[in-house]
Amino acid sequence: xxxxxxxxxxxxxxxxxxxxxxxxxxxxxxxxxxxxxxxxxxxxxxxxxxxxxxxxxxxxxxxxxxxxxxxxxxxxxxx
Amino acid sequence: xxxxxxxxxxxxxxxxxxxxxxxxxxxxxxxxxxxxxxxxxxxxxxxxxxxxxxxxxxxxxxxxxxxxxxxxxxxxxxxxxxxxxxxxxxxxxxxxxxxxxxxxxxxxxxxxxxxxxxxxxxxxxxxxxxxxxxxxxxxxxxxxxxxxxxxxxxxxxxxxxxxxxxxxxxxxxxxxxxxxxxxxxxxxxxxxxxxxxxxxxxxxxxxxxxxxxxxxxxxxxxxxxxxxxxxxxxxxxxxxxxxxxxxxxxxxxxxxxxxxxxxxxxxxxxxxxxxxxxxxxxxxxxxxxxxxxxxxxxxxxxxxxxxxxxxxxxxxxxxxxxxxxxxxxxxxxxxxxxxxxxxxxxxxxxxxxxxxxxxxxxxxxxxxxxxxxxxxxxxxxxxxxxxxxxxxxxxxxxxxxxxxxxxxxxxxxxxxxxxxxxxxxxxxxxxxxxxxxxxxxxxxxxxxxxxxxxxxxxxxxxxxxxxxxxxxxxxxxxxxxxxxxxxxxxxxxxxxxxxxxxxxxxxxxxxxxxxxxxxxxxxxxxxxxxxxxxxxxxxxxxxxxxxxxxxxxxxxxxxxxxxxxxxxxxxxxxxxxxxxxxxxxxxxxxxxxxxxxxxxxxxxxxxxxxxxxxxxxxxxxxxxxxxxxxxxxxxxxxxxxxxxxxxx
Numbered sequence: 167x168x169x170x171x172x173x174x175x176x177x178x179x180x181x182x183x184x185x186x187x188x189x190x191x192x193x194x195x196x197x198x199x200x201x202x203x204x205x206x207x208x209x210x211x212x213x214x215x216x217x218x219x220x221x222x223x224x225x226x227x228x229x230x231x232x233x234x235x236x237x238x239x240x241x242x243x244x245x
Numbered sequence: 246x247x248x249x250x251x252x253x254x255x256x257x258x259x260x261x262x263x264x265x266x267x268x269x270x271x272x273x274x275x276x277x278x279x280x281x282x283x284x285x286x287x288x289x290x291x292x293x294x295x296x297x298x299x300x301x302x303x304x305x306x307x308x309x310x311x312x313x314x315x316x317x318x319x320x321x322x323x324x325x326x327x328x329x330x331x332x333x334x335x336x337x338x339x340x341x342x343x344x345x346x347x348x349x350x351x352x353x354x355x356x357x358x359x360x361x362x363x364x365x366x367x368x369x370x371x372x373x374x375x376x377x378x379x380x381x382x383x384x385x386x387x388x389x390x391x392x393x394x395x396x397x398x399x400x401x402x403x404x405x406x407x408x409x410x411x412x413x414x415x416x417x418x419x420x421x422x423x424x425x426x427x428x429x430x431x432x433x434x435x436x437x438x439x440x441x442x443x444x445x446x447x448x449x450x451x452x453x454x455x456x457x458x459x460x461x462x463x464x465x466x467x468x469x470x471x472x473x474x475x476x477x478x479x480x481x482x483x484x485x486x487x488x489x490x491x492x493x494x495x496x497x498x499x500x501x502x503x504x505x506x507x508x509x510x511x512x513x514x515x516x517x518x519x520x521x522x523x524x525x526x527x528x529x530x531x532x533x534x535x536x537x538x539x540x541x542x543x544x545x546x547x548x549x550x551x552x553x554x555x556x557x558x559x560x561x562x563x564x565x566x567x568x569x570x571x572x573x574x575x576x577x578x579x580x581x582x583x584x585x586x587x588x589x590x591x592x593x594x595x596x597x598x599x600x601x602x603x604x605x606x607x608x609x610x611x612x613x614x615x616x617x618x619x620x621x622x623x624x625x626x627x628x629x630x631x632x633x634x635x636x637x638x639x640x641x642x643x644x645x646x647x648x649x650x651x652x653x654x655x656x657x658x659x660x661x662x663x664x665x666x667x668x669x670x671x672x673x674x675x676x677x678x679x680x681x682x683x684x685x686x687x688x689x690x691x692x693x694x695x696x697x698x699x700x701x702x703x704x705x706x707x708x709x710x711x712x713x714x715x716x717x718x719x720x721x722x723x724x725x726x727x728x729x730x731x732x733x734x735x736x737x738x739x740x741x742x743x744x745x746x747x748x749x750x751x752x753x754x755x756x757x758x759x760x761x762x763x764x765x766x767x768x769x770x771x772x773x774x775x776x777x778x779x780x781x782x783x784x785x786x787x788x789x790x791x792x793x794x795x796x797x798x799x800x801x802x803x804x805x806x807x808x809x810x811x812x813x814x815x816x817x818x819x820x821x822x823x824x825x826x827x828x829x830x831x832x833x834x835x836x837x838x839x840x841x842x843x844x845x846x847x848x849x850x851x852x853x854x855x856x857x858x859x860x861x862x863x864x865x866x867x868x869x870x871x872x873x874x875x876x877x878x879x880x881x882x883x884x885x886x887x888x889x890x891x892x893x
Contacts, residue, residue: 177475185695188299189694189695189697191295191297191452191455192294192295192299192697193697194455194456194459195294195295195297195346195349195455196294196345196346196697196699197343197345197346199459203474203475204475205475207477207481207484207485208481208484208485208488210488210489210493210588210589211488211489211490211493211494211588211589211592212490212591212592214588214591214696216484216488216700218475218476218477218481219345219475220343220344220345220466220472220475221340221342221343221344221371221374221376221473222343222345222346222699223480223481223484223699223700223701223702224697224698224699224700225584225588225696225697225698225699225700226695226696226697226698227591227592227695227696227697229695230695230696230697
């Protein structure tokens with residue numbers, strides 16, 4: 167599931183982020199890397215996504231969130 | 246996380262800001278008294294999440310902490326750290342509440358063998374959320390001292406000083422299970438202290454070790470019991486509302502409006518008060534003092550009162566405005582709202598290659614360009630700051646409104662309001678078009694990066710750190726921009742007060758026509774023949790408009806030997822003189838010539854105070870390039886407007 171499509175409240179495991187190398191590295195440096203568990207907190211103005219990643223809150227624009235591939239962990243709870 | 250707040254707490258007033266060589270990246274350095282006998286130099290580097298630099302700011306930080314990285318990627322190494330040596334000790338701030346990214350940076354420091362001490366912040370907040378956040382436990386895992394600090398509450402400074410003193414005597418490097426690969430022909434590897442000189446491209450090596458470092462960070466977080474499942478907090482509940490379009494956008498616009506009002510309506514009476522004190526009260530005392538010792542009434546009094554004190558008056562009058570702006574910025578940043586503003590405005594600003602935060606300086610620029618430049622500090626990237634700083638002068642400030650009102654009332658009395666409104670539209674259009682043009686040329690690539698933003702938790706701003714930050718920034722403005730303003734004021738005094746004809750003495754009584762300014766204006770005026778206003782009165786007004794835009798109308802009055810109208814929209818008999826002058830210079834097309842004059846006045850140069858501040862923030866080179874561009878562009882626009890207008 168693309169991060170941009172995940173429902174609010176969903177807990178997800180990041181599977182991959184096939185962006186350009188520079189962006190993928192920066193996401194990893196900020197804690198958003200394959201295997202980590204994130205929680206979708208908010209869809210923002212113009213379609214961005216805010217996620218909880220560790221204790222950190224990361225906001226990604228729509229295009230970036232659309233390229234992060236995730237696996238749902240608790241979709242039922244989120245729905 | 247409070248890095249700069251901690252720096253302000255530790256160094257107090259003994260700090261100064263400077264730009265890294267050949268960059269517009271600024272950093273601060275100051276003296277820190279560890280105890281009565283030990284002083285060290287402390288440098289507040291631009292914040293970063295990684296030593297693999299992706300912006301000029303990050304490159305300066307990477308180069309400062311490791312000479313190897315400075316040679317590879319960041320030639321602009323701050324001289325404060327010496328040419329080829331790394332720091333004696335790096336203080337790495339780790340946010341106990343969100344430790345992953347700071348521990349990753351710590352791991353990179355370990356790979357590069359940089360001696361480190363850890364300042365653990367937000368530990369109280371983390372403990373409140375059920376996270377262990379124990380400095381001793383973390384110190385045992387990392388192998389370096391860990392000191393808990395809370396700079397917002399001025400706590401931890403003494404402990405940090407003691408730990409730093411001890412660490413300087415016996416520096417320790419973080420214990421990290423990841424090491425750099427061995428050098429060619431070196432089976433022992435590079436994982437030994439002081440053995441990184443062989444690295445031909447340490448940045449590339451750091452990139453290869455990123456994945457192992459991520460694993461190490463996860464291990465450390467687990468061992469130090471700093472992990473926890475994602476849960477919602479107060480900030481998330483606020484963001485739930487503030488990041489929706491129907492609340493977020495109105496709140497964002499309200500914040501912009503509030504800052505704009507603060508820097509215009511609230512600041513104006515304070516500016517008048519401060520300027521009045523210097524140019525009237527203080528000037529009166531000075532004149533009386535000079536008269537008492539027999540030096541009154543001559544060129545010395547004129548120089549001191551009309552040159553030096555006028556310059557001091559300009560600096561002092563802008564101080565309350567700058568203090569208000571610095572306070573507003575500090576409040577927005579400290580509260581955590583600035584990152585949200587960037588998110589809300591990002592889509593709109595990205596169109597011209599700017600970060601969402603650029604909307605703040607550009608909007609404030611329509612009130613006054615000077616505080617708008619201060620607001621560029623909120624942008625995280627040096628190239629973004631410079632690009633925004635170069636666009637700010639095209640925002641038509643209220644001082645330019647005086648010129649527009651006067652000219653529109655003289656030449657288009659039936660449509661004055663429409664003409665003035667049109668000038669504001671032109672100003673906005675220029676910002677967009679020049680932004681696009683610069684993004685496609687000198688600033689290629691700026692603004693194309695995806696938006697990845699860390700949202701800090703909301704916090705109630707603390708008065709003491711805020712006050713400290715405002716005072717330090719005001720001091721910096723006064724000392725650095727003030728010098729340039731003073732020099733320019735004295736130079737302008739010389740232009741107005743030195744006669745070029747016999748029969749006059751140096752002083753305020755020199756007629757404008759026979760002053761250096763008058764002669765210079767007559768020499769420059771032909772440049773504007775193609776724009777229809779090659780009249781020396783108009784040229785002289787543009788020249789003094791560099792001092793302050795509102796001075797342009799006063800100069801027109803002075804050069805025509807008349808009183809300046811109190812209300813620029815009621816020009817009185819001065820209107821006839823100006824009309825006749827432009828009618829003469831344009832060969833019967835005064836309307837197009839007046840429009841051309843207004844277009845030129847809109848963009849040719851910001852006032853000298855703004856130029857001085859631009860120079861302080863970005864250095865002379867980019868500022869002179871920007872001014873050259875604006876002069877040429879304004880001239881071309883003025884010529885086009887006049888030539889097309891004369892044909893219609």
